[in-house]
Amino acid sequence: MNEGQFSARAAILWGAIPLNARERILKNVWCTKCRGTVEILAFTGEEKDGDLILTGSCSQCGNKVARVIETSEHDLSGN
Numbered sequence: 001m002n003e004g005q006f007s008a009r010a011a012i013l014w015g016a017i018p019l020n021a022r023e024r025i026l027k028n029v030w031c032t033k034c035r036g037t038v039e040i041l042a043f044t045g046e047e048k049d050g051d052l053i054l055t056g057s058c059s060q061c062g063n064k065v066a067r068v069i070e071t072s073e074h075d076l077s078g079n
Helices: 008-015 019-026
Strands: 003-006 029-031 036-038 040-048 051-058 064-069
Touching (some): 003 008, 008 040, 019 064, 029 051, 029 064
Parallel strands (some): 003 040
Antiparallel strands (some): 029 036
16 A cells, blocks of 8 residues: 655545545455456545545556545545
């Protein structure tokens, strides 16, 4: 579970998620090539419309995968 570059806002959103939940999220990413749930590796994070988008590689085949974490309904930054 190697973290890469995160935008400033994405880092705040990611950091607000409890560690055990982050681990579950990273191991629950859909790969279209493997057609199943895989772990995301070498991922980066960005914020889009209040949601956190993780983009990285499938742990099984190396295909590009992404995971959307809907945070727009809850402001986790404390602002």
